[in-house]
Amino acid sequence: MFGFRDIEIIRSVVRYGGFRAASDATGLAQSAISRRIRHLEDRMGITIFERDGRGVRLSAPGRRLCDEAEILIAQRDRILGELTQGVMAGVVRLGVAETMTHTILPRLLTNLGQRHPMLRFEISVDTSDQMGQGLKDDTLDVVIMLRDQAPRGIALTPVPPVTMGWFVSPSHFTLPDPADIDDLAALPIVSFPKTTSPHRKVLQLLTPGRRQPATVHGSASIATMLHLVRQGFGIGTIPHSIVEAWPHPMLREINVRPKARLPDLEFGICYDAERNGEIGREVARAALEINPI
Amino acid sequence: MFGFRDIEIIRSVVRYGGFRAASDATGLAQSAISRRIRHLEDRMGITIFERDGRGVRLSAPGRRLCDEAEILIAQRDRILGELTQGVMAGVVRLGVAETMTHTILPRLLTNLGQRHPMLRFEISVDTSDQMGQGLKDDTLDVVIMLRDQAPRGIALTPVPPVTMGWFVSPSHFTLPDPADIDDLAALPIVSFPKTTSPHRKVLQLLTPGRRQPATVHGSASIATMLHLVRQGFGIGTIPHSIVEAWPHPMLREINVRPKARLPDLEFGICYDAERNGEIGREVARAALEINPI
DNA sequence: CACCGCATGTTCGGCTTTCGCGATATCGAG
DNA sequence: CTCGATATCGCGAAAGCCGAACATGCGGTG
Incomplete structure (x- = not known):
């Protein structure tokens, strides 16, 4: 097991070329560096520095550790900087x-x-x-x-x-122009899922005064709504922007009387x-x- | 500044849902966890956990720290494993x-x-x-x-x-068949750099008994050697495998007497x-x- | 060739800081 | 008020650090 402090010290030793030089750079006593690295080597069971009478050099595993540790330290510093300096990240x-x-x-x-x-x-x-x-x-x-x-x-x-419109596949249904609420309510309707407020608003718009509640299907997938309307499954309550994004010859907006207009989303x-x-x-x-x- | 231990503890708290549960999981006392995290928050100047009377939840920066720390810990463990288990990496x-x-x-x-x-x-x-x-x-x-x-x-x-051959651009030079040492030594020669042993061996092969030393150019780039020979700058000492890899109509091997053969590399x-x-x-x-x- | 200074790493005793534990205080919800 | 959670505090153990003394290798010098 090694900690950030350990690898920072190793990096210092490598960068400055020895325990002594690293001790100046880190502010630690040279003996502390020697002891820390020895303990680390014992814990990990590997040799990090090869010593001889006149200094130290990285061993093969030491160089690997050092290479990888560099990345680790850089990432920690990046995280630290982003968190403390309020960078959006x-x-x-x-x-x-x-x-x-x-x-x-x-x-x-x-x-x-x-x-x-x-x-x-x-x-x-x-x-x-x-x-x-x-x-x-x-x-x-x-x-x-x-x-x-x-x-x-x-x-x-x-x-x-977002403005909404009534859309229909003209080859499947014909409607008066302009259409009124009853004309719309007579047909199957494809709208948003029934847990959503637009669905409820469609129901409210169509229901008043009618004995038979309108048939309103719900779909959480707009692509599905478009397909259903094109295939004549019913008429749809669809945002204008959607139809503009996916124009289709089988889809036409129904001209309705003001009272039948859908509220904006x-x-x-x-x-x-x-x-x-x-x-x-x-x-x-x-x-x-x-x-x- | 944070250490691996800090983020390991944070991870435990998140994973087990509270300081108390984490204390069981980590083997630390609940008070130790509380104090460590508070100190960490003070040092970094951010809130990691939001506390209320009934527990803790990660704050926004806490979640960021936790997400990133997860990666850091994983990398440390990977490095540690590779180093101690002798994985070649x-x-x-x-x-x-x-x-x-x-x-x-x-x-x-x-x-x-x-x-x-x-x-x-x-x-x-x-x-x-x-x-x-x-x-x-x-x-x-x-x-x-x-x-x-x-x-x-x-x-x-x-x-x-690696076997070597003498190569020549036939449109620039004509040589007897088979060629002898003197025939080769009379022409400019393109070989490896003069610091290398093959270069010296070519010199030794050509020099004995000749008053005028042979002209041997050196190139550290085999591609350059090939170009020079093709363009008639001289004849070349080139590994057979190279010519096989880059065959060229302007390049032909010279048939030489046994004594003029080049030693293998x-x-x-x-x-x-x-x-x-x-x-x-x-x-x-x-x-x-x-x-x- | 022996000697000595210089530079480097190692070891050791003593001190400071950090860290954890256990007991207790505190807080919010039901 | 009680339950389940965190916060706080004093004490003690362990880790970490320092400085001094020691060992080792290199190079200049008489």
């Missing part, structure tokens, strides 16, 4: 609602990566309620999620709203201000910078 | 005569690499006298060099001899048995394995 566990992966996320990560090259991201895509839980039990550091599903006591910075950047205030504020800053409100 | 500084780079070196390295995957090679190509010096002043671990130039007190394992694997016996023997073993004598 390490792993950020970032949770993202899928819609965001097609809008601000790429630019957000680019911006953060440029400003903080030592930062690494661990990105999960999940439903907002799951990620809200992650924030609370400290399995996620920062989450970009639906604002109205953010847990209590969590810092929240809004990002620009309101996302926000959420984090525990106590625990992750620093990185959270930085993510919020980056979001503002790439997409000023 | 680390960097081997290997010196090679250029001729060998075209003969046994590739297979030698392949063999060694397969048997000792943790080994890294740092290969230098130089003249044998230079590398002999490198062996003595411990800037090279193992050298494949001309046997007769190996320093004293160095372990030496022979490798199969005798190479050997050299190393300091004291310092690098282990790896040296292993290189010798590999050489025998790929090319049994």
Whole structure:
């Protein structure tokens, strides 16, 4: 077993060419260096320095130890520096609602990566309620999620709203132009998962005054939603930005009356201000910078 | 500043979920863990664990420290294991005569690499006298060099001899068939550097009984020797294996009388048995394995 | 060739600092 | 109030360091 102190001393001996010179450099007595290295050699059962009457030279295993130890020390110093000088570094566990992966996320990560090259991201895509839980039990550091599903006591910075539209495959369904609520509610609907607020809002929009509740399917995968709508499984509530990113000839937006319009999705950047205030504020800053409100 | 012990303890606390549980796991008293971590936090000026009445949780910088420390500990254990269990690992500084780079070196390295995957090679190509010096002043671990130039007190394992031939560009020079010593000595000759024994042997071969010493140029680069011979700068003394590796229509071997034949090059694997016996023997073993004598 | 100074590493006794233990105080949640 | 957790404190053991004395090799000098 060896410690950082041991290998620092070995490095000094190698660098300055002897125990005596190293003792000047390290501020230790020469005897202390001699004794430490001898003890280390005994503990590890290897020879690190070969001695003869006029000095010391590294042995083969000593040189190996020294080579590797150099890296170890450098890493410790880097860690130490990053931690004490407040450099943004390490792993950020970032949770993202899928819609965001097609809008601000790429630019957000680019911006953060440029400003903080030592930062690494661990990105999960999940439903907002799951990620809200992650924030609370400290399995996620920062989450970009639906604002109205953010847990209590969590810092929240809004990002620009995402507009929604009704989409249909024209070869499977025909609708009046403009369509009204009842026209939409008569068809199967594909929306977000039922644990999310947009799903509930769709239900609320369609249900009032109707005896038969609308059929609303939920999907946590936007790609799946698109496929289902294209294949005529139903009509979909989909962010405009998604359709722009993946345009498809089988997909057309339905023109609806004002009362049937879908509300915008309101996302926000959420984090525990106590625990992750620093990185959270930085993510919020980056979001503002790439997409000023 | 933190030591291995510190981060091992932190890891225990994280892994077992608290100071008390970690104290059982590490065999330390709970008070010792508490005090050590507090001192560490004071020294580094950061909070590693957030405490409240019912336990501890990692803070953000604490998690970073813990993540990075895990890697540090793993590396230390790897180094320790390799050193104490005699695993062949680390960097081997290997010196090679250029001729060998075209003969046994590739297979030698392949063999060694397969048997000792943790080994890294740092290969230098130089003249044998230079590398002999490198062996003595411990800037090279193992050298494949001309046997007769190996320093004293160095372990030496022979490798199969390399046969030499006289080569010429037929469009520039015409020679009798077979050629005799005087025919060769009348032309400019391109050979190895004049510090090497093959160069001296060429001189000895050509000089006896001649009033005018032969003109022998030296080159430490075999590629240059080949170019010079091809361009008619002179005739060359070149290993057969080199010409086989780089065949060229402008290059033809001269048929010479027995007395004008060049002696074989005798190479050997050299190393300091004291310092690098282990790896040296292993290189010798590999050489025998790929090319049994 | 013997001697002596110089430089280097080693060993040893004594002292300081670090570290751990055990008992006890303290704190928050149920 | 009690339970389960961490914090604090005094004591003692161990590790680590220092300085001095000692051993060894090299090179200059008479």
